[in-house]
Amino acid sequence: MDVVALEEIRRLKYRYLRSLDLKRWEEFADTLDEEATADYGTPVYGEPLKLAGRAEIVAFMRDKLGPDIITVHSCGQPEIDIDGADATGTWCLEDTVIATEYRIMIRGAAYYEDRYLRGDDGVWRIAHTGYVRTYEAMLSFDDLPSFQLTANRWAGQPTTP
Amino acid sequence: MDVVALEEIRRLKYRYLRSLDLKRWEEFADTLDEEATADYGTPVYGEPLKLAGRAEIVAFMRDKLGPDIITVHSCGQPEIDIDGADATGTWCLEDTVIATEYRIMIRGAAYYEDRYLRGDDGVWRIAHTGYVRTYEAMLSFDDLPSFQLTANRWAGQPTTP
Amino acid sequence: MDVVALEEIRRLKYRYLRSLDLKRWEEFADTLDEEATADYGTPVYGEPLKLAGRAEIVAFMRDKLGPDIITVHSCGQPEIDIDGADATGTWCLEDTVIATEYRIMIRGAAYYEDRYLRGDDGVWRIAHTGYVRTYEAMLSFDDLPSFQLTANRWAGQPTTP
Numbered sequence: 001m002d003v004v005a006l007e008e009i010r011r012l013k014y015r016y017l018r019s020l021d022l023k024r025w026e027e028f029a030d031t032l033d034e035e036a037t038a039d040y041g042t043p044v045y046g047e048p049l050k051l052a053g054r055a056e057i058v059a060f061m062r063d064k065l066g067p068d069i070i071t072v073h074s075c076g077q078p079e080i081d082i083d084g085a086d087a088t089g090t091w092c093l094e095d096t097v098i099a100t101e102y103r104i105m106i107r108g109a110a111y112y113e114d115r116y117l118r119g120d121d122g123v124w125r126i127a128h129t130g131y132v133r134t135y136e137a138m139l140s141f142d143d144l145p146s147f148q149l150t151a152n153r154w155a156g157q158p159t160t161p
Numbered sequence: 162m163d164v165v166a167l168e169e170i171r172r173l174k175y176r177y178l179r180s181l182d183l184k185r186w187e188e189f190a191d192t193l194d195e196e197a198t199a200d201y202g203t204p205v206y207g208e209p210l211k212l213a214g215r216a217e218i219v220a221f222m223r224d225k226l227g228p229d230i231i232t233v234h235s236c237g238q239p240e241i242d243i244d245g246a247d248a249t250g251t252w253c254l255e256d257t258v259i260a261t262e263y264r265i266m267i268r269g270a271a272y273y274e275d276r277y278l279r280g281d282d283g284v285w286r287i288a289h290t291g292y293v294r295t296y297e298a299m300l301s302f303d304d305l306p307s308f309q310l311t312a313n314r315w316a317g318q319p320t321t322p
Numbered sequence: 323m324d325v326v327a328l329e330e331i332r333r334l335k336y337r338y339l340r341s342l343d344l345k346r347w348e349e350f351a352d353t354l355d356e357e358a359t360a361d362y363g364t365p366v367y368g369e370p371l372k373l374a375g376r377a378e379i380v381a382f383m384r385d386k387l388g389p390d391i392i393t394v395h396s397c398g399q400p401e402i403d404i405d406g407a408d409a410t411g412t413w414c415l416e417d418t419v420i421a422t423e424y425r426i427m428i429r430g431a432a433y434y435e436d437r438y439l440r441g442d443d444g445v446w447r448i449a450h451t452g453y454v455r456t457y458e459a460m461l462s463f464d465d466l467p468s469f470q471l472t473a474n475r476w477a478g479q480p481t482t483p
Contacts, residue, residue, distance in 0.1 A: 001165050004323050014399040018414065018433065021456060070457045072431040074416050076237045076398045077175040092179065094235050094255075094416075096431070098457060108312065109233040109257070111179065133312040134182060135231045135259060140307035146462035151430065151455040162326050237398045238336040253340065255396050255416075269473065270394040270418070272340065295343060296392045296420060297473035304466045 005082050005124070009089060009116050012124045017073045023065060023154075029058045032126050033117050039130030067154035070098040075112070085118040093131060100152065108136030166243050166285070170250060170277050173285045178234045184226060184315075190219045193287050194278055200291030228315035231259040236273065246279040254292060261313065269297030327404050327446070331411060331438050334446045339395045345387060345476075351380045354448050355439050361452030389476035392420040397434070407440035415453060422474065430458030 012031055019028035032054040040049045051057045065071060077092040091112040098105050110131035117127040141147045173192055180189035193215040201210045212218045226232060238253040252273040259266050271292035278288040302308045334353055341350035354376040362371045373379045387393060399414040413434040420427050432453035439449040463469045 001168060003164050003168060003325050006168065007323060007325060007328065011401055014401050014414075017399055018401070018412065021414075021431075022433070072414075072416065072456055074235070074396070074398070074414060074431075076235070077178055079172055079175050079179070090179065092175075092182075092233075092235060094233065094257075096416075098459075104307075106311070109182075109235075111183070132314065134233055134314050135310060136312035137259075138307075138309045138311050139305055143305045143307050144461055144465045146426075146460075146465050148460045149457060150428070150460050151458035153454065153456050162329060164325050164329060167329065235396070237396070238339055240333055240336050240340070251340065253336075253343075253394075253396060255394065255418075265468075267472070270343075270396075272344070293475065294473040295394055295475050296471060298420075299468075299470045299472050300466055301468035304468050 002082055005087070005118075006078075006080055008124050009080055009082070009087055010078055012116065012126065013075065013078070013089070013091065013114070016126060016129075017075055020061065020065075021071050021073055023062075023067075025058055025062050028061065029054055030125075032057060033119070036126050037128045037130075039128070067157035068099065068101045070096075070100065070152060070154060072096040087116040087118075087124070089114045089116065098149070100149065100154075103141040104138060105141065106136060106138050109134040163243055166248070166279075167239075167241055169285050170241055170243070170248055171239055173277065173287065174236065174239070174250070174252065174275070177287060177290075178236055181222065181226075182232050182234055184223075184228075186219055186223050189222065190215055191286075193218060194280070197287050198289045198291075200289070228318035229260065229262045231257075231261065231313060231315060233257040248277040248279075248285070250275045250277065259310070261310065261315075264302040265299055266302065267297060267299050270295040324404055327409070327440075328400075328402055330446050331402055331404070331409055332400055334438065334448065335397065335400070335411070335413065335436070338448060338451075339397055342383065342387075343393050343395055345384075345389075347380055347384050350383065351376055352447075354379060355441070358448050359450045359452075361450070389479035390421065390423045392418075392422065392474060392476060394418040409438040409440075409446070411436045411438065420471070422471065422476075425463040426460055427463065428458060428460050431456040 016031040034054050036054050036057060038051040038057045051060055073095050075091050075093045078089055080087055080089040093110045093112055096107050110133045112131045114126060115128040116124050118124050177192040195215050197215050197218060199212040199218045212221055234256050236252050236254045239250055241248055241250040254271045254273055257268050271294045273292045275287060276289040277285050279285050338353040356376050358376050358379060360373040360379045373382055395417050397413050397415045400411055402409055402411040415432045415434055418429050432455045434453045436448060437450040438446050440446050
C-alpha cells in the first residue's frame with residue numbers, strides 16, 4: 001500500500017474542495033489535469049452537467065459561483081485505489097449552496113467517482129470528477145421568518161469577479 | 162504505529178457507510194464479522210436497537226431501508242487503536258434520513274464506538290458497531306411549503322426489494 | 323512525508339473536537355498547549371472572539387457550553403504541513419449548535435487555520451486554532467411547528483457544571 005500517494009491524493013481533493021468554496025480559481029485550476037472532465041448531476045442547472053477541459057470547468061465555476069453564492073462542500077470517506085500513475089476514488093459529499101439574492105438554500109448529498117493522474121512532474125491531478133446524487137433538496141428562506149444569515153464571507157464583495 | 166492497518170480500518174468503515182447508503186446489501190454484509198453486534202440508539206425506532214449477528218443486522222437494514230427511505234451517513238474524525246488483530250475506533254457521525262412517503266426528515270449526530278477484528282484471511286471486519294446520539298431531530302416537510310426534493314437516487318424504484 | 327506525524331496531528335484535532343462536543347473539559351484542555359490562542363469568528367457572541375492561554379479557552383467553553391447547549395463539530399479535509407516540531411493545518415468545519423432553552427439552532431461552516439507544536443514530551447498539541455466563517459445562519463424552532471428533538475445526550479442533566 002502506497003500510503004504517501006494516498007495522502008497526496010486526499011490532499012489534492014481537499015485543495016480542490018477548499019479552493020472551490022473559497023473561489024480561488026487559480027488554485028482550483030491547478031488541481032485539474034488540462035484534459036480533465038467533470039460530470040455534476042445537479043438537476044438545479046437543468047440537464048446533467050458535463051464539462052470537458054480544465055479551462056471549461058474553471059470558467060463554469062467562476063461564472064456560476066460569484067459572491068452572491070455561498071458554497072460549502074463537505075467531503076470525506078475516501079476509498080482510493082492506486083495503479084501506478086493512475087488512481088480512482090469514491091467520496092461521500094454533502095454540499096450546501098446558499099443563493100443569498102434569491103433567498104434559497106440547496107442541500108444535497110452524493111457519491112463522487114473520481115479519476116486521478118500523476119503527471120510527469122510527479123504531481124497528482126484530477127483527471128475526472130463526477131457524482132451521482134443521493135438526494136438534493138431546495139428551500140426558500142421565505143418559509144422561515146426567523147432565518148438570519150449571521151455571517152457571510154462574501155458579503156459586500158462586488159458581484160463582478 | 163501501523164499506518165497500513167489504520168488505512169484498512171478506515172476504508173472498511175467507509176465501505177460500510179457507502180454500501181449502507183447505496184443499499185448494496187451484499188457489499189454491506191461483507192463489512193461485518195459473522196458474529197457482529199450492533200447497537201443503534203435511535204429512539205425513532207422505539208427502544209434502543211440491539212442486533213446480533215451479520216444476518217440479523219443485514220436483514221434489519223434491508224427491511225427498514227427500502228427505496229422510500231433516503232439515508233446519508235456522513236462520518237469522520239476516526240480515533241483508532243490497534244492491538245494485534247483487534248482494534249477499536251470512535252467516529253463522529255452526522256446522518257440524514259428522508260422518508261419520502263411520510264414527508265419527514267430526521268437529522269442527527271452521534272459518536273460511534275466500534276470494534277474491529279482481523280480475520281484469518283487478513284481482512285478487517287466490523288465486530289461491533291454502536292453509537293450514542295448527541296442529538297436527533299425530526300421535521301415534517303409540511304412546515305416548509307417551498308421544500309422540493311430536486312433529486313432522489315431511489316425515485317421510481319419498486320418498493321419491494 | 324512524515325505519515326506518522328500526520329496521523330498524530332489528525333488524531334489530536336479529532337480528540338479536540340470530540341472532547342468539545344462531549345463537554346469533557348479535562349480531555350479538551352490536554353489537547354491545547356499551555357500558551358494556546360484561539361480566534362473564533364462567531365458573530366453570535368458579538369465581537370470576534372480572541373482567547374489566550376489554555377486556561378482561558380477551557381474556561382470559556384466550560385462556561386458557554388453547559389447542558390442546555392448541544393454542539394456538533396464536524397470537521398475534515400485536513401491540509402497539514404509539518405516542519406520539525408511545528409505544523410500548520412487547514413480544515414473544513416461544519417458546526418451545529420442547538421440552544422434547547424432558547425429553541426434556536428445555529429448552523430455554519432468555516433475553514434480552520436491551526437498551528438500545532440510537538441512538546442518536549444513528544445506529544446503534539448494545538449498552539450493556535452481559529453477560523454474564518456464561510457457562513458453562519460440562525461433559526462428559531464418556532465418557525466417549524468412539527469420540529470421535535472427526539473434525542474438529546476444532555477437532557478435531564480443539571481445546568482450547573
